[in-house]
Amino acid sequence: MNRNAKFIAGGGVIAAALAYMIYAGVTQSAVYFITPSELRAAPVSGKAYRLGGIVVPGSVQWNPASLELAFTLSDGRGSVPVRHRGTPPDLFGEGRGAVVEGNWSREGHFTASLIMAKHSEDYKAPRGTSGAGYQDLIRTLEKDGSSR
Amino acid sequence: MISDIGHGALAVGTVLAVYGSIASGVGARTGRPALIESAQYAALAVFTLVTGCLLLLSYAFLTFDFSVRYVAQQTNLSTPFYYRITAVWGALEGSILLWTWMVTLYTLLVVLRHRAQRDLYPWVLSVMLGIAAFFLLVMTIPAPPFERLTPVPLDGRGLNPLLEDTGMITHPVALYLGFTGFSVPFAFALAALITGRVGDAWITITRRWTIIAWYFLSLGLLIGGWWSYHVLGWGGYWAWDPVENAACMPWLTGTAFLHSAMIQERRRMLKLWNISLVILTFSLTIFGTFLTRSGIIASVHAFTQGSIGVFFLAFLAIVLLTAFGLLAWRWDRLRAEGELDSALSRESAFLLNNVFLVAAAFTVFFGTVFPLLSEAMRGVKVSVGAPFFNQVNVPLFLSLIFLMGVGPLIAWRRASVENLKRNFLGPVLVGVAAAAALHVVGVRSALALLSLGLTVFTTATIVLDFSRAARARMRAGSRFLPAIATLLLHHNRRYGGFAIHLGILIVAVGVTGSQAWSVQTEATLRHGEAVHLAGYQVRFDGLSAEEDSTHATVIGTFTVSNGHGTPTVMRPSKKFYPQESSPIAGVDYRMGLREDLYLVLGDFARDGSQATVKAHVNRLVSWIWIGGLVLTLGAILAIVPDPQRA
Amino acid sequence: MWKWLIPLSVVPVIALLAYGFRVNPRDIPSPLVGRPAAPFALRTFDGAPVMLESLRGRVVVLNFWASWCSPACYDEAPTLERSWRSYRGRGVALVGIAIQDKQEASQKFISDFSLSFPNAPDPDGKVSVDYGVYGVPETFFIDRTGRIRLKHAGPISDELFRTEVEKLLGEPALDPSVDSQEKGG
Numbered sequence: 003m004n005r006n007a008k009f010i011a012g013g014g015v016i017a018a019a020l021a022y023m024i025y026a027g028v029t030q031s032a033v034y035f036i037t038p039s040e041l042r043a044a045p046v047s048g049k050a051y052r053l054g055g056i057v058v059p060g061s062v063q064w065n066p067a068s069l070e071l072a073f074t075l076s077d078g079r080g081s082v083p084v085r086h087r088g089t090p091p092d093l094f095g096e097g098r099g100a101v102v103e104g105n106w107s108r109e110g111h112f113t114a115s116l117i118m119a120k121h122s123e124d125y126k127a128p129r130g131t132s133g134a135g136y137q138d139l140i141r142t143l144e145k146d147g148s149s150r
Numbered sequence: 151m152i153s154d155i156g157h158g159a160l161a162v163g164t165v166l167a168v169y170g171s172i173a174s175g176v177g178a179r180t181g182r183p184a185l186i187e188s189a190q191y192a193a194l195a196v197f198t199l200v201t202g203c204l205l206l207l208s209y210a211f212l213t214f215d216f217s218v219r220y221v222a223q224q225t226n227l228s229t230p231f232y233y234r235i236t237a238v239w240g241a242l243e244g245s246i247l248l249w250t251w252m253v254t255l256y257t258l259l260v261v262l263r264h265r266a267q268r269d270l271y272p273w274v275l276s277v278m279l280g281i282a283a284f285f286l287l288v289m290t291i292p293a294p295p296f297e298r299l300t301p302v303p304l305d306g307r308g309l310n311p312l313l314e315d316t317g318m319i320t321h322p323v324a325l326y327l328g329f330t331g332f333s334v335p336f337a338f339a340l341a342a343l344i345t346g347r348v349g350d351a352w353i354t355i356t357r358r359w360t361i362i363a364w365y366f367l368s369l370g371l372l373i374g375g376w377w378s379y380h381v382l383g384w385g386g387y388w389a390w391d392p393v394e395n396a397a398c399m400p401w402l403t404g405t406a407f408l409h410s411a412m413i414q415e416r417r418r419m420l421k422l423w424n425i426s427l428v429i430l431t432f433s434l435t436i437f438g439t440f441l442t443r444s445g446i447i448a449s450v451h452a453f454t455q456g457s458i459g460v461f462f463l464a465f466l467a468i469v470l471l472t473a474f475g476l477l478a479w480r481w482d483r484l485r486a487e488g489e490l491d492s493a494l495s496r497e498s499a500f501l502l503n504n505v506f507l508v509a510a511a512f513t514v515f516f517g518t519v520f521p522l523l524s525e526a527m528r529g530v531k532v533s534v535g536a537p538f539f540n541q542v543n544v545p546l547f548l549s550l551i552f553l554m555g556v557g558p559l560i561a562w563r564r565a566s567v568e569n570l571k572r573n574f575l576g577p578v579l580v581g582v583a584a585a586a587a588l589h590v591v592g593v594r595s596a597l598a599l600l601s602l603g604l605t606v607f608t609t610a611t612i613v614l615d616f617s618r619a620a621r622a623r624m625r626a627g628s629r630f631l632p633a634i635a636t637l638l639l640h641h642n643r644r645y646g647g648f649a650i651h652l653g654i655l656i657v658a659v660g661v662t663g664s665q666a667w668s669v670q671t672e673a674t675l676r677h678g679e680a681v682h683l684a685g686y687q688v689r690f691d692g693l694s695a696e697e698d699s700t701h702a703t704v705i706g707t708f709t710v711s712n713g714h715g716t717p718t719v720m721r722p723s724k725k726f727y728p729q730e731s732s733p734i735a736g737v738d739y740r741m742g743l744r745e746d747l748y749l750v751l752g753d754f755a756r757d758g759s760q761a762t763v764k765a766h767v768n769r770l771v772s773w774i775w776i777g778g779l780v781l782t783l784g785a786i787l788a789i790v791p792d793p794q795r796a
Numbered sequence: 797m798w799k800w801l802i803p804l805s806v807v808p809v810i811a812l813l814a815y816g817f818r819v820n821p822r823d824i825p826s827p828l829v830g831r832p833a834a835p836f837a838l839r840t841f842d843g844a845p846v847m848l849e850s851l852r853g854r855v856v857v858l859n860f861w862a863s864w865c866s867p868a869c870y871d872e873a874p875t876l877e878r879s880w881r882s883y884r885g886r887g888v889a890l891v892g893i894a895i896q897d898k899q900e901a902s903q904k905f906i907s908d909f910s911l912s913f914p915n916a917p918d919p920d921g922k923v924s925v926d927y928g929v930y931g932v933p934e935t936f937f938i939d940r941t942g943r944i945r946l947k948h949a950g951p952i953s954d955e956l957f958r959t960e961v962e963k964l965l966g967e968p969a970l971d972p973s974v975d976s977q978e979k980g981g
Contacts, residue, residue, distance in 0.1 A: 028534055028538060030538075032533075078926055
């Protein structure tokens with residue numbers, strides 16, 4: 003009986019430690035899924051958000067030299083300026099859906115640490131009408147390559 | 151035509167599997183061997199039918215039969231021969247077919263191997279055929295691989311280019327062999343509960359099956375990591391994505407079961423625990439499919455969703471309720487015969503290992519379903535990302551590495567101080583010395599020092615044990631190499647296990663190194679400009695383009711030098727597929743024991759004058775793949791027939 | 797009898813997972829639901845004008861699609877056509893909007909599926925941004941008062957179309973003056 007009590011106590015300690023680790027882990031790494039209009043309504047700086055919306059046409063500014071990307075994300079009701087450092091992912095484009103993860107900065111924009119490009123078999127993010135435009139590119143590059 | 155034959159064969163297969171499952175059960179209950187025998191024929195017939203369906207579907211792929219919807223979805227006329235075969239299991243319907251085929255294959259193997267076993271076997275057959283019946287049902291209703299497409303299109307959509315890769319072809323095969331493999335110990339566990347023979351028989355019989363399943367699952371996970379690393383182009387191999395978690399959970403509980411089974415064999419303890427673990431492991435394989443196919447959790451690997459989720463959830467509910475119901479019914483027989491004598495014993499080391507593994511599995515489960523939980527309870531959409539999984543699991547995994555060193559060497563029942571000193575003093579000193587040496591050469595990350603110190607400690611215990619045994623043999627007159635060979639073959643179970651442990655330790659070094667020391671940078675370069683990273687100079691030398699039957703490629707040429715040796719040329723690219731909405735990255739990497747240089751082409755100017763490149767220097771990643779090879783050798787050694795027992 | 801708690805403990809887990817079917821994780825919760833639908837004025841592929849304003853007082857179903865979205869858009873196209881045929885007589889308006897698509901490809905899609913309801917391109921992407929279209933296919937159900945009542949992401953089923961449209965048909969159109977008042981605010 004005494005031995006049993008010991009093992010139950012040991013198990014209890016382990017369970018409590020695990021519960022604490024899970025609790026601490028959740029509070030530190032929780033990411034809230036919201037829409038641009040919800041963020042606009044109550045922005046909390048420092049909290050991790052995952053923001054989903056449409057990249058507003060004409061809003062994308064990409065500076066390859068400094069690797070700075072800026073655009074506006076909208077859900078039809080509210081819009082949020084987003085900044086990101088790094089190349090936009092392949093699926094990214096104006097008028098398409100995008101999900102960004104990051105936080106609201108005090109300077110009044112959303113700093114995205116991650117722009118998510120989702121691949122799906124049947125529910126797709128739209129592609130540009132110029133989707134097949136890469137053929138021109140290939141031709142330019144092929145010409146360029148043959149001249150060298 | 152093909153549609154009709156396929157549909158028909160699957161429907162007949164479903165009926166036969168249901169019949170066989172019932173017949174075998176009834177036969178066992180009423181003691182009528184004729185019924186069991188007819189169930190065996192049913193198992194053979196089901197296997198034949200499913201094999202036929204698999205071949206038929208492959209044939210449809212090879213002949214571009216676009217009247218089959220699945221073929222039209224997965225290939226187009228430009229898909230090469232090789233990928234047309236592997237496209238068979240490239241998406242939902244075909245992968246369920248492959249899965250079913252494996253279940254029926256395992257069923258047949260069980261029939262061939264264990265039909266002389268009288269009391270458990272009929273129930274095992276019944277359960278296995280029941281599982282097969284479920285998968286056949288899935289292929290008849292929510293995910294028919296032979297669904298017809300009218301009007302027949304002239305060309306298909308084409309394979310997802312991410313799947314045009316050897317890793318993605320072998321990964322599901324290995325993973326499914328692992329998943330379905332666990333249905334054998336599960337079936338034996340259920341048979342043990344039904345018959346009330348909950349002793350060690352089912353554990354002893356299924357030992358080899360469990361190792362096989364566990365090995366394939368491990369292999370599947372490693373190949374998945376390899377695919378992610380060299381295809382997805384984000385520079386990593388594991389992201390705690392729900393799909394990865396789904397495969398990781400049964401691995402954790404399966405590993406726990408492999409270890410706790412030894413305690414039951416040896417000490418007749420943990421009967422209840424073992425049966426629960428097998429039930430959990432099997433359920434988690436079903437849960438994994440449910441998770442990835444139902445679309446209830448958002449994932450970067452978003453798969454098709456549909457009514458299939460409901461089927462899997464219903465099956466999961468039936469499995470869990472039946473299995474745990476039987477367990478509660480047999481509660482009184484599941485009491486332990488042995489007892490835990492001391493906290494310092496092999497039993498308790500194994501028990502602790504089990505507790506940590508199950509805790510890790512629970513953590514992964516909790517983190518994966520957390521978005522659902524928070525939405526159901528609080529109505530807020532919240533998810534937890536990689537930091538959560540790392541934070542909780544790292545301490546657990548480090549403890550497990552430590553226990554991996556302790557478990558195999560500590561004495562059964564009660565370890566004396568003498569035993570502890572003899573087995574662990576040396577390895578502890580070596581581990582501490584290794585950590586100190588790493589500190590001296592400049593390693594400052596406490597986590598890396600702890601992880602590598604523990605890894606060295608555990609490696610030292612393995613080396614110590616093996617050299618001791620080899621020396622004993624040599625004292626008995628053997629020469630060095632023969633001594634080692636006899637040791638490995640005669641104690642293949644023990645040393646196979648040790649080799650698997652070594653493999654895991656090597657993987658752990660790779661994971662530690664890549665987490666602690668990998669660096670990356672991103673830069674936009676004009677012609678001739680270079681970016682510097684960790685001693686490498688990466689110079690942009692221009693863009694070129696190529697076109698082949700399936701896609702067009704834009705290739706960046708980069709000249710890489712690291713100060714010594716001749717510069718090499720690396721060509722990361724972007725591939726444009728007509729059927730895809732966005733280009734696919736073509737990673738280029740140079741692998742090395744110490745580090746990999748890994749280049750991804752980002753944005754580029756249309757005239758080829760400049761390009762953005764992401765460069766990663768990933769430390770020790772190769773160790774992960776090497777660990778996988780060692781693990782494979784260990785598993786083979788552990789599976790070969792035991793000369794002492796045979 | 798506490799041993800029976802083991803199998804019973806499975807129930808909440810299964811219930812939680814079943815709850816997962818209710819929510820779609822890919823569904824970016826649309827803040828537009830319950831709000832007045834944004835007006836649009838497009839020209840169909842046949843050249844006829846189509847405006848939300850002129851459909852006021854009718855139940856409107858707005859479907860965003862693209863010819864390159866296979867198989868989802870291909871799967872739902874027959875459903876849409878079927879539903880349109882059975883409900884057009886009851887005053888339901890179905891409008892298809894092709895987004896990010898090439899003109900010829902869209903037209904081929906329409907003729908392949910013999911779509912008879914009005915379909916229009918969204919040349920500058922304005923309508924998709926106004927409706928927060930995140931991917932295709934997406935379908936919006938707009939009630940007689942011009943409010944968005946449901947946004948469905950992914951292919952639509954006959955059943956969903958029927959249930960939602962029947963529900964909206966059963967509701968009376970509100971006094972238009974109230975409606976325009978709210979729209980102004």
